[in-house]
Amino acid sequence: MILFATSDKGGTGRSVTSCNVALRCALQHKDVCYLDFDFGSPTAGAIFHVDSVARGIAGGCGLHSYLEGSVAAPAELDLWRHIERAELQPRPAGAGRLVLLPGEEGGGEFPIDDEMIDRCQRLLRRLAEEFELVIVDLSAGRSYALQLALEVTARPALRAVTTRWLVFHRWTRQHIIAAAGLAYGEHGIVATAAAKGHNHDRLDDSVRFVRTAVPAPESPQFASLLPTQAAWLQETDAELQKLAARRGVGRSVLLGSVPLDPVLQWREQLILDSDVWTLRIANKETSAALDALADDVLNDDAWEGL
Amino acid sequence: MGAEGGGCAEAGDATSAGGRSDVLVGEVRTGLLANSRALTEPEATAVVALRPGSQVRVSVRPVPHAVSPGLTLGVHCPVPSASGTRCDGLGTVLSRASLTSGRLVQASTHARIVLGGRGPAVEGHRPWAHHLVHPGAIEVVGRLPADDLADGFLLTATGDGPGAVLDLGAVCGRLLDQVQESPILDQKPPFRARRTRFRFVLLPCRHTAAGESFRDSGSEDSGTTFGPSPAPGHVCRVDFVVADETLRTLRIHGSGLGLVSVVGLCEDLALHDWLLTTVQHVVAGSRVRAGGGGRLSSQLKPVIDHLLHVWMPAARVGEELLPVWAGLEQRAGFSRQWESLVGWIRDQLALSLLAGLGDGAR
Ligand SMILES: Nc1ncnc2c1ncn2[C@@H]1O[C@H](COP(=O)(O)OP(=O)(O)O)[C@@H](O)[C@H]1O
Ligand SMILES: [Mg+2]
Numbered sequence: 001m002i003l004f005a006t007s008d009k010g011g012t013g014r015s016v017t018s019c020n021v022a023l024r025c026a027l028q029h030k031d032v033c034y035l036d037f038d039f040g041s042p043t044a045g046a047i048f049h050v051d052s053v054a055r056g057i058a059g060g061c062g063l064h065s066y067l068e069g070s071v072a073a074p075a076e077l078d079l080w081r082h083i084e085r086a087e088l089q090p091r092p093a094g095a096g097r098l099v100l101l102p103g104e105e106g107g108g109e110f111p112i113d114d115e116m117i118d119r120c121q122r123l124l125r126r127l128a129e130e131f132e133l134v135i136v137d138l139s140a141g142r143s144y145a146l147q148l149a150l151e152v153t154a155r156p157a158l159r160a161v162t163t164r165w166l167v168f169h170r171w172t173r174q175h176i177i178a179a180a181g182l183a184y185g186e187h188g189i190v191a192t193a194a195a196k197g198h199n200h201d202r203l204d205d206s207v208r209f210v211r212t213a214v215p216a217p218e219s220p221q222f223a224s225l226l227p228t229q230a231a232w233l234q235e236t237d238a239e240l241q242k243l244a245a246r247r248g249v250g251r252s253v254l255l256g257s258v259p260l261d262p263v264l265q266w267r268e269q270l271i272l273d274s275d276v277w278t279l280r281i282a283n284k285e286t287s288a289a290l291d292a293l294a295d296d297v298l299n300d301d302a303w304e305g306l
Numbered sequence: 307m308g309a310e311g312g313g314c315a316e317a318g319d320a321t322s323a324g325g326r327s328d329v330l331v332g333e334v335r336t337g338l339l340a341n342s343r344a345l346t347e348p349e350a351t352a353v354v355a356l357r358p359g360s361q362v363r364v365s366v367r368p369v370p371h372a373v374s375p376g377l378t379l380g381v382h383c384p385v386p387s388a389s390g391t392r393c394d395g396l397g398t399v400l401s402r403a404s405l406t407s408g409r410l411v412q413a414s415t416h417a418r419i420v421l422g423g424r425g426p427a428v429e430g431h432r433p434w435a436h437h438l439v440h441p442g443a444i445e446v447v448g449r450l451p452a453d454d455l456a457d458g459f460l461l462t463a464t465g466d467g468p469g470a471v472l473d474l475g476a477v478c479g480r481l482l483d484q485v486q487e488s489p490i491l492d493q494k495p496p497f498r499a500r501r502t503r504f505r506f507v508l509l510p511c512r513h514t515a516a517g518e519s520f521r522d523s524g525s526e527d528s529g530t531t532f533g534p535s536p537a538p539g540h541v542c543r544v545d546f547v548v549a550d551e552t553l554r555t556l557r558i559h560g561s562g563l564g565l566v567s568v569v570g571l572c573e574d575l576a577l578h579d580w581l582l583t584t585v586q587h588v589v590a591g592s593r594v595r596a597g598g599g600g601r602l603s604s605q606l607k608p609v610i611d612h613l614l615h616v617w618m619p620a621a622r623v624g625e626e627l628l629p630v631w632a633g634l635e636q637r638a639g640f641s642r643q644w645e646s647l648v649g650w651i652r653d654q655l656a657l658s659l660l661a662g663l664g665d666g667a668r
Pocket of ligand 1: 007009010011012013014015016017043168212213214258259260261262263264265266267268269
């Protein structure tokens with residue numbers, strides 16, 4: 001299965017959430033690979049705690065160089081050998097493969113051409129052959145990366161592969177409207193896909209939303225709020241729920257919701273059990289939400305047609 | 307670039323005479339076919355019919371096997387070298403794809419590299435027509451020792467890195483992709499499996515070393531030396547190394563061997579090495595996860611259904627090369643490892659049946 005991670009805006013939590021989902025799926029025995037297609041700002045290396053590729057890989061052997069045609073295959077990093085977190089070493093027993101195809105240092109967005117589409121399609125098909133889950137982290141908005149993804153998935157060789165689309169957004173008015181626009185608006189994912197030859201209904205069924213950094217009014221984080229503040233928070237939340245439903249991004253297309261987490265607020269990183277239970281810096285609700293998301297990403301029931 | 311004729315390099319000789327030596331280099335990549343069920347013979351034939359008008363070779367026993375026609379690709383680039391010596395090569399490489407049991411897919415690419423030749427090849431380039439009537443040969447300009455070439459080829463960290471050096475792995479990987487993209491395939495394999503890379507070289511016998519050095523370096527590395535006197539169709543020495551999780555290297559010293567059969571041997575070895583690697587991976591996972599209660603892990607079922615019956619070592623290996631299989635069996639213990647894996651899987655199956663009976667009685 002190929003999972004494209006998108007968002008209308010930058011800074012939504014798309015990369016951090018996707019990296020954590022990748023890790024959790026691998027811990028659940030799945031073979032997972034992660035492609036950093038956010039060509040302008042490749043951050044996956046940093047989130048996965050791999051210093052050497054924190055801002056993308058150097059030396060012209062990353063995804064950008066491959067798509068351009070200057071190397072025969074992009075670099076693949078076995079993350080179990082590279083993640084600098086003691087808790088994940090040695091590779092946890094029973095864990096599946098976890099591989100990163102890093103973006104490139106100093107890269108940027110670039111226009112796509114036919115050969116690039118061929119190479120991209122060949123790479124994604126090969127990875128889908130070897131991995132149960134292939135996560136592609138795309139640049140924000142209606143980017144070249146998104147165009148490329150919609151183009152290759154319309155090709156015959158990839159049409160047979162299950163592909164799914166996640167739209168990440170924060171839990172605010174602006175973000176809800178923007179996410180709905182990216183999915184269903186003009187030049188949005190569904191419209192562009194149809195223009196490129198995708199089956200409309202099938203693609204429509206394969207889009208789900210993930211809400212990130214969602215404040216949970218009932219959580220202990222907000223226990224010290226004044227009653228007026230608490231009431232306002234409840235009210236706003238209810239309004240946002242209504243707005244989301246009106247815009248077609250309500251509960252029926254919601255795959256998961258990750259609460260606002262103190263650790264993630266301060267740092268882009270993996271949330272491990274030790275962060276929750278030993279160091280006690282991350283919330284257990286965050287960890288549970290990421291686990292649920294990791295389950296649902298691969299659970300066909302969560303993606304059943306509506 | 308499609309030269310007629312196809313098939314493998316003409317039966318030739320890896321010899322060392324008069325300062326000239328030929329080194330056969332090649333790579334085989336093996337993977338699980340991207341289809342939910344095993345292909346029938348006509349389907350398999352269609353998938354590897356990669357050149358219009360050329361025949362696919364099909365055999366039914368001992369396991370169904372379909373081989374594409376040979377594909378020729380022209381190359382003009384430096385050849386690998388461990389010491390970093392830059393020597394240009396000009397000629398063609400030969401590739402073919404094959405399906406085994408309608409389940410496993412392989413691509414293999416090889417070339418006979420002609421070193422130290424004098425005459426037209428060195429002084430100036432021969433016309434392309436020359437290279438096309440000798441498909442699968444690359445002539446090298448300049449002095450390059452055979453071992454330097456062989457080490458460079460086998461030990462390059464990855465065949466997919468940047469640089470303009472001859473990259474058989476890239477050609478081979480590309481061909482495997484091409485087969486896997488066939489519209490006949492439904493892209494729904496019963497499980498996911500890694501591809502493996504099997505690199506090989508065939509070098510002339512080292513007369514002095516033959517019969518002596520018996521390299522013995524741990525379980526993952528097996529060197530086997532054969533009798534001292536090189537005779538026609540003779541294998542002097544074989545070194546098989548499991549270099550990393552997916553890369554294996556095989557170095558054969560021999561004389562008078564048919565290149566076609568050496569390539570065939572390597573494809574057969576690569577196939578069985580892939581089976582072993584893949585089943586080992588699944589079994590290792592199931593061992594960790596063994597939930598108890600005798601339930602058969604869901605990962606084991608596809609392996610039982612699709613892979614166990616494919617093991618048929620040396621089925622297509624010629625007489626003269628059987629010693630290579632025998633040597634590897636002795637040192638690397640391919641079949642021993644396989645038997646032990648199959649035994650473990652059978653035990654799990656038996657336990658799950660018993661558990662099922664127990665549930666039924668309750
Ligand atoms: N659940 C969360 N709670 C708090 N902060 C978060 C959460 N998820 C992500 N963040 C933070 O939001 C910022 C943007 O996240 P990032 O994944 O880089 O966004 P994107 O990839 O969408 O640009 C980062 O600082 C990240 O740590
Ligand atoms: Mg990002």
